[in-house]
Amino acid sequence: MTAVRQPEGVGEVVDPIPGAGAPHLPEQPDLVQLLTPEGERVDHPDYSLDVSDQELRDIYRDLVLVRRWDVEATALQRQGELGIWASLLGQEAAQVGAGRALRAGDMAFPTYREHGVAWTRGIDPLHVMSLFRGVDYGAWDPVATGFNLYTIVIGSQCLHATGYAMGLQRDGGEHAALAFLGDGATSQGEVNEAMIWAASFGAPVVFFCQNNQYAISVPLERQSRVPLYRRAAGFGFPGVRVDGNDVLAVLAVTRAALAAAREGQGPTFIEAFTYRMGAHTTSDDPTRYRLASELEEWKLRDPIARVKAYLARSGIADHDYLASVEAEADELAGRIRSGTLEMPDPPGTAIFDSVYAEQTSELAAQREEFVAYHASFEGGEH
Amino acid sequence: MTSQTLTLGKALNLGLRRAMEDDAKVVLMGEDIGRLGGVFRITDGLQKDFGDDRVVDTPLAEAGILGTAVGLAMRGYRPVCEIQFDGFVFPAYNQIVTQVAKIHARSRGRLPMPIVIRIPFGGGIGAVEHHSESPEAYFAHTAGLKVVAVSNPVDAYWGIQQAIAHPDPIVFLEPKRRYWEKAEVDVDAAPGPLFSSRVVRGGDDVTVLAYGPMVKTALQAADAAAEEGRSLEVVDLRTVSPLDLGPVFESVRRTGRCVVVHEAPVTLGLGAEIAARVTETCFHSLEAPVLRVGGYDTPYPPSKLEEEYLPDLDRVLDAVDRAMAF
Ligand SMILES: Cc1ncc(C[n+]2csc(CCOP(=O)(O)OP(=O)(O)O)c2C)c(N)n1
Ligand SMILES: [Mg+2]
Numbered sequence: 001m002t003a004v005r006q007p008e009g010v011g012e013v014v015d016p017i018p019g020a021g022a023p024h025l026p027e028q029p030d031l032v033q034l035l036t037p038e039g040e041r042v043d044h045p046d047y048s049l050d051v052s053d054q055e056l057r058d059i060y061r062d063l064v065l066v067r068r069w070d071v072e073a074t075a076l077q078r079q080g081e082l083g084i085w086a087s088l089l090g091q092e093a094a095q096v097g098a099g100r101a102l103r104a105g106d107m108a109f110p111t112y113r114e115h116g117v118a119w120t121r122g123i124d125p126l127h128v129m130s131l132f133r134g135v136d137y138g139a140w141d142p143v144a145t146g147f148n149l150y151t152i153v154i155g156s157q158c159l160h161a162t163g164y165a166m167g168l169q170r171d172g173g174e175h176a177a178l179a180f181l182g183d184g185a186t187s188q189g190e191v192n193e194a195m196i197w198a199a200s201f202g203a204p205v206v207f208f209c210q211n212n213q214y215a216i217s218v219p220l221e222r223q224s225r226v227p228l229y230r231r232a233a234g235f236g237f238p239g240v241r242v243d244g245n246d247v248l249a250v251l252a253v254t255r256a257a258l259a260a261a262r263e264g265q266g267p268t269f270i271e272a273f274t275y276r277m278g279a280h281t282t283s284d285d286p287t288r289y290r291l292a293s294e295l296e297e298w299k300l301r302d303p304i305a306r307v308k309a310y311l312a313r314s315g316i317a318d319h320d321y322l323a324s325v326e327a328e329a330d331e332l333a334g335r336i337r338s339g340t341l342e343m344p345d346p347p348g349t350a351i352f353d354s355v356y357a358e359q360t361s362e363l364a365a366q367r368e369e370f371v372a373y374h375a376s377f378e379g380g381e382h
Numbered sequence: 383m384t385s386q387t388l389t390l391g392k393a394l395n396l397g398l399r400r401a402m403e404d405d406a407k408v409v410l411m412g413e414d415i416g417r418l419g420g421v422f423r424i425t426d427g428l429q430k431d432f433g434d435d436r437v438v439d440t441p442l443a444e445a446g447i448l449g450t451a452v453g454l455a456m457r458g459y460r461p462v463c464e465i466q467f468d469g470f471v472f473p474a475y476n477q478i479v480t481q482v483a484k485i486h487a488r489s490r491g492r493l494p495m496p497i498v499i500r501i502p503f504g505g506g507i508g509a510v511e512h513h514s515e516s517p518e519a520y521f522a523h524t525a526g527l528k529v530v531a532v533s534n535p536v537d538a539y540w541g542i543q544q545a546i547a548h549p550d551p552i553v554f555l556e557p558k559r560r561y562w563e564k565a566e567v568d569v570d571a572a573p574g575p576l577f578s579s580r581v582v583r584g585g586d587d588v589t590v591l592a593y594g595p596m597v598k599t600a601l602q603a604a605d606a607a608a609e610e611g612r613s614l615e616v617v618d619l620r621t622v623s624p625l626d627l628g629p630v631f632e633s634v635r636r637t638g639r640c641v642v643v644h645e646a647p648v649t650l651g652l653g654a655e656i657a658a659r660v661t662e663t664c665f666h667s668l669e670a671p672v673l674r675v676g677g678y679d680t681p682y683p684p685s686k687l688e689e690e691y692l693p694d695l696d697r698v699l700d701a702v703d704r705a706m707a708f
Binding site: 132152153190222350355 | 413414417418419421439440441442443445446469470472473508509510511512649678679680681683684685686687688690691696697700
């Protein structure tokens with residue numbers, strides 16, 4: 001195929017396609033970072049963060065627990081206890097940082113990978129596990145938790161978040177919507193429509209894109225020839241690229257974007273530059289499309305190790321605290337495991353319930369036939 | 383005769399390979415179909431052998447896949463589009479229904495649309511939502527589209543080649559839960575034309591119609607019925623639009639009873655159309671109304687409930703009993 005012209009004035013283009021090497025964190029003055037991979041606190045001219053020591057310890061705890069949940073879920077899938085699992089490994093900081101920027105009354109619109117955000121919204125991990133076990137479509141209450149159901153059809157939720165934000169705007173509240181999406185999703189028409197609507201109506205919505213470098217096997221270069229955050233300018237609102245493995249920077253940038261939305265300044269697009277350290281899902285085999293060396297390189301930017309290093313070095317957390325978090329993680333993993341194994345299968349009639357707010361007589365009749373049909377087996381008729 | 387034992391998935395892979403060798407205008411497009419070989423590996427190895435301009439990993443945008451396929455077809459290419467899962471065809475639905483289906487008619491034949499839309503369809507693999515749907519009726523209801531559903535490796539191998547060579551747009555439905563089923567495939571002789579149904583098991587008591595994944599279920603039901611001394615004739619419809627009901631009418635005139643099986647919800651599904659046509663044509667031969675076995679009129683359920691939702695051997699036999707009892 002012919003070479004692609006570099007758009008004028010764009011400067012850096014994303015790395016060339018596969019195998020050419022790891023998607024580097026380019027030398028970018030634009031990348032917002034507050035905590036280096038080595039665990040050093042650095043300043044950024046536009047983003048500062050006010051966090052107490054307690055909050056820092058809590059953030060660390062979130063990161064560790066969420067990763068532990070993820071590891072346990074992957075193991076449970078391997079043992080045949082889940083149908084599939086979409087791992088967040090490597091994206092803990094992006095998710096915990098973004099989730100912690102939300103307030104009660106805000107609404108998050110996740111994809112299928114935002115377990116870390118679910119955690120920050122206080123959702124019981126078992127209510128997520130039931131979806132992946134095939135028991136239900138997700139058991140949490142989206143209204144009570146401010147965390148919408150997972151959306152698997154790529155990009156659809158961006159329009160929902162925008163409409164929700166338009167509702168918030170009409171109601172004159174102090175709240176905002178946070179739409180999650182992946183790098184691949186940015187190619188969908190619906191996502192682009194969402195950004196047009198958000199801009200056009202100045203809706204209080206923030207688009208939080210976790211650029212984990214891949215859409216299953218397809219590298220970012222197939223989706224975009226310019227860094228994703230620069231697309232926002234074309235829609236008419238600010239775009240910012242944050243180190244997605246730096247939980248403090250993500251928290252600061254997302255807080256600022258949500259604050260701007262609340263104050264009536266309209267949408268922001270955040271590109272959290274990160275890496276999917278695991279497979280796309282447990283059904284995927286990444287060795288078919290990416291080099292092991294890439295993962296090794298990203299391990300050096302691990303989102304949890306840097307926080308731990310910072311906490312330990314600065315004395316914010318002592319050995320006892322770190323050990324207590326580990327113990328809590330073990331306990332959580334145990335609870336997730338036993339809770340998943342003990343989860344009852346849903347009754348067959350659940351198929352017919354909740355299809356409509358007002359049940360139809362046709363469907364009610366089908367339900368009755370279903371019950372009668374299954375009862376006929378119990379009678380030993382068949 | 384050269385024959386090979388192939389899975390349905392591998393038969394598709396070899397059929398695609400042969401179609402690409404036969405015609406340099408054939409271009410494969412889809413998400414993850416190149417380097418990865420597709421999430422079901424149906425295009426495994428094809429990008430390596432034919433290059434990335436013939437096996438194209440597309441951006442993540444189904445409307446884009448079908449919309450650009452239209453333009454490529456206008457340039458004389460033969461796009462073969464893979465939709466990753468049935469539930470993800472809908473972003474492309476607008477292009478398929480308003481454009482792909484109508485352009486031949488609107489251009490009065492000046493712009494043929496030889497596009498194949500491959501869709502792994504149906505349930506039974508324990509997947510999360512949107513991965514187990516049976517959307518065939520939406521397409522069969524759209525004039526200008528043809529819709530086929532293969533059930534076995536032989537039809538997969540030959541059907542995909544026939545579909546690609548065909549001048550009209552075809553929605554090519556692949557029974558994903560049968561991708562791993564094996565059969566002997568004669569790679570020298572096509573088993574017959576694409577748009578034809580076929581009696582796959584002879585019988586006298588009830589005619590059972592199925593396509594795609596349900597053909598195997600119907601055959602299993604026929605085996606079970608035989609043990610009870612009941613003889614089912616099973617027809618693999620193979621083509622959903624146009625329907626080829628000649629062999630069905632011939633069969634129903636003998637058996638007087640007809641059961642249609644599909645995974646899709648029964649209401650306004652293919653069974654409804656078939657029941658109407660069989661009734662119109664074979665009215666005086668019928669001993670019982672045409673009965674339908676299908677999914678319930680509900681969203682596809684979480685996987686723990688899919689066995690209760692999907693037609694199985696018992697539900698087919700139950701319908702056979704009801705037809706016989708009439
Ligand atoms: C409309 C639609 N098309 C295809 C798919 C299949 N699919 C699931 S995830 C995925 C890749 C998504 O990539 P990205 O947006 O980068 O998110 P990530 O999975 O990397 O978090 C694809 C193609 C889908 N779910 N929805
Ligand atoms: Mg991605």
